[in-house]
Amino acid sequence: MLIDSIKQFFFLDTESSTKGKNNHFQQSALRILLVLTLGIFSLSEVHSLLTSADWTLISINTAYIALLCGLLFYSNKYTKISAALFLSSIVTANILLLMLSGEFYAKIYALVSLYSLPLITRVLFSFKASIFAIALNFCPFYLIASQSLSNSQNGGVSAFYFQLLTFVTLNIGLPFAVSRIIKNLENNATHMSFLYRKMNDNYAMYEEFFENTGTPTLLCDKRGKLLKANQLARRLLSENPKAVFAGTLLIDWLSPINSGNKKSLNKLAWKNNLAECTLKTNKNKTDDKGIVYIEVKKAPLTQYGHVVLHLQNTTPLRAIQQELANTLQTNTRLTHFDLLTQLPNHRHFCQQVNQRINDKAQHLTGAMFIIRISQFKLLNKQYGRDSANKVILDFSNALQAKLSDQAIVGRLRGVKFSCFIPLGQAYLLPRHLSTLIHSVLPSQIMVHGSALNMDYQVGIAYYDSDGKSAEELLEHCELALEYSNSSGRFSYYNQGLESKLLEEHSLGLSLNQAIKNKEIRVWLQPQVSGNGQIRSFEALARWQNNGQFVPPNVFIDIAEKLGMLPLLAENLIHELMNTLIQWHKEQIHTPIAFNLAGQELMNDGFFALLMSLISDHPWLSEMLELEITETSPVMTHPLIHKRLRSLSQYGYSIAIDDFGTGQASLGQLIDIPVDVLKIDRRFVAPLPHDQRHIDIVKSTIKLAESLNMKVIAEGIETKEQATLLTSLGCEILQGYYFGKPSPLSEWTDQNHAKAKALRMVY
Structure with a gap:
């Protein structure tokens, strides 16, 4: 600890030389010289006090020691001044020794001290100051050298050369040599200072680079x-x-x-x-x-x-990777599975079936069938999308639960489900396969706590007689499905279906063009009373394609599949209105019944047309009757009931066509504002020989009378049928026995001559 303090006192900052701080070097040198000088004079002072009684000398030493202590004390703050005073004190002390002391060695010391003054000056000051000190020393040298030469007889020449050597060595040689050393040290210190700054700059740059790499x-x-x-x-x-x-x-x-x-x-x-x-x-x-x-x-x-x-x-x-993985998994589900039922979609279903087919060891043969839920659009409108989706989901769950593990089930689109099941030889017969499929179809689904009866159409194809791949089998199932109906819900593929489909497609293209070009005409069939007098007409659509008449049930069914019925009905109603307007002017009061399949009334535009016609022509309430085909699946739809009530309130007369063969029930006869019941021809044809049919017709007439409805029997072809129906109370009769349908033009030609001749007030 003491050594470190001493080093710190004498040498100050050890790094000062590397930083180029010369004042620290001069301050350190001054302190060393002051301490050494102070030590010598202190010893001299002690010696004088012990051996001499020369109080003058003691006083001078004491004053000099005090001066040295003061210079040492102020050397840190006033280095240059302290150094100058130190040099001055040395010069003064040595001159006094030379002048006042009579001792030889004292003079020698004083002279050596004066000769050493340039060296001390160089250490404490600059080189120029040492040159000045060298020049001043020529004065004492001259005086001493003169005295030596004057005593030439007593060896003065030798003393002169000795003094010259001492003068040159101490006054000139050593200051110049030390100056050279100090200059080298100063240059090295400057260079070291430059390197130190450069090293600091590099360190700061590397430090900043490390701190700002842009990455942790x-x-x-x-x-x-x-x-x-x-x-x-x-x-x-x-x-x-x-x-x-x-x-x-x-x-x-x-x-x-x-x-x-x-x-x-x-x-x-x-x-x-x-x-x-x-x-x-x-x-x-x-x-x-x-x-x-x-x-x-x-x-x-x-x-x-x-x-x-x-x-x-x-x-x-x-x-992000996890999100991409989840997205990929979701996309895989979207690509391969139906989101609602989680069943394989069309593509994935075909892949699974083809894989099963390629593994022929799994089965001898198999059957592909497509199940379509009937009337699902009506269920969707009646119960809402969420409930309809629940029906689909419950159906898929029930279907999977009833099928074996060997079956492959998929959802194609909408309400179509595909199934592929391996079969044994016993189920190759259609009736056995139909029984098997019927057993796995759920007969009821619960909706809002109520049991909903399920109805289906099924298209079936066999592997490998009807196709050798899943895609081919599905295509043939679709063909078979096109020809399934309510009476034959299970339809099997055969090669004749393709020809029929191509024929229907071609016929559909022609029908579409014919409807747009208004080529389908209105024909009229009379409806007569018991004595044969015409009471009304039924308007029928007839289409002649390439010179041949197409059966109405064929092109009406195609038009319904194509969604063209509203446009066809609009064309026919406009044609019929032109005739009714003329008949109204000619006072021909014979009503005409116009057939609607139901799809027309679901169309907002056609419904608005009917409402606007009777609003513009109030007399239409007595001239235009609307017939709703009971076999239409929309008969049970609440919207149909609502619109029929609106039409009835506006004045239209509503008739139920083909009563007893389709969707109507006694409850619906209360809900629908029916004015006329038409007994279907299938109940009339067996008359008068079938008692059961007689009873059915009789009960229907009684029912109509109880509900204050008129009854029309259609399909009458013999006199016996007409006589029997009249006796049973049927007011109006229609059939080939009274007249076949004829073009509307027959009743409008020659200024409506035929219509005027058979004019009857209704």
Whole structure:
């Protein structure tokens, strides 16, 4: 401790020379000289006090010692002044010794001290100041040299040369040599100062580069001990801004993934260029969602043996990867499965079936069938989309529960479901296969707590007689499905269906063009009373294609499938209205009944047309009657009931055509404002020989009378049928016996001559 204090006192800042601080060097030299001089004079003072009684000399020594102490005390603050006063004191003391002392050695000391003055001046001041001191020393040298030469007889010449050698050595040689040394030291100090500044600049640049690399970076030794961490790394590894990183280990901050050994992180970091780690979190935190994933990349420094580690927070990247994986899984489900039922979609179903077909060891043969839920659009409108989707879901679940594990079930689209089942030889017969399929179809589905009866159409094709791949079998099932109906819900594919479909397609194209060009004409068939007098007409549609008449049931069915019925009905009603307007002007009061299949009334535009016609022509209530075909599946739809009530309130007369053969029930006869019941021809044809049919017709007439409805019997072809129906109370009769349908033009030609001749007031 004492030695360090002494070194600090005499040598001050040991780095001052490297920084080019000359004042520190001069201050250190001054202190050394002052202390040495003070020590010598202090010893002299002690010696004088012990051996001499010359108080004058003692007083001078005491004053000089005091001066030296003062100079030493102020040497730190006033270095130049203290040095100048020190030199002045040396000069003064030595001159006084030369002049006053009679001792030989005292003069020698004074002379040597004066000759050493340039050296001391060079050390304490500049080279120029030492030159000035050298020049001043020529005066004492001249005086001493003159005295020596004057005593030439007593060896003065030798003394002169001795003094000259001493003068040159001490006054000239040593100052110049020391000046050279000091100059070299100053140059070295300047160069060292330059190198020191450059080193500091480089260090600051490397420090800034390390701090601003743009990535979290750590500097470690080979043992995993952290030497340095930039700001990004500190922020990444700890939320505490005051956290200390230097001296800690890498394993204090990071944990390797899938490893419980703490040392493994070091091995992973030093032996591999890439390591996956997790940031250590609070030990009390157990939620996996708080995990931060860190990727560690190694960059070794071969010269120093250290390692630079670049860190990257891969947590967002992992989240994106997880989201992409979930998206890929979702896309896979969207690509291969139906979202609602989770059944294979068309493409995936075909892949599974083709795979099963290729593995022929699994079965001898098989059957493909498509199930279509009937009237589902009506269910959708009646119960809403959510309830309709529930019906689909419940149906798919019930179907899968009843089928064997060997069956493959898929959802094609909408309300179509596809099934492929391996078969034994016993089920190759259609009636056996139909029984099997019927047994797996759920007969009822619960909707809002109520049982809903299910109705289906099924198209069936056999593997491999009807097709050798899933795609081909599905296509043939679709063909068979096109020809299934309420009376034959199970339809089997055969090659004739393709020809029929092509024919229907061609006919559909022609029909579409004919409807747009208004080529379908209105024909009239009379409806007569018991004595044969015409009471009304039924308007019938007739289409002549390429010179041949197409049966009405054929082209009406095609038009319904194509959705063209509303446009066809609009064309026919406009044609019919032109005739009715003329008949109204001619006072021809014979009503005409116009057939509607139901699809027309579901069309908002056609319904608005009917409402506007009777609003513009109130007399239509007595001239135009609307017939609703009971076999139409829309008969049970609430919207149809609502619109029929509106039409009835506006004045239209409503008739139920083909009563007893379709969807109507006694309850619906109350809901629908029916004015006329038409007995279907299938009940009339067996008359008068079938008693059961007589009873049915009789009960129908009684029912109509009880509900205050008129009755029309159609399909009468013999006199016996007409006589029997009249006797049973049927008021109006229609059939070939009274007249076949004829073009409307027959009743309008020659200024409506035929209509006028048979005019009857209705």
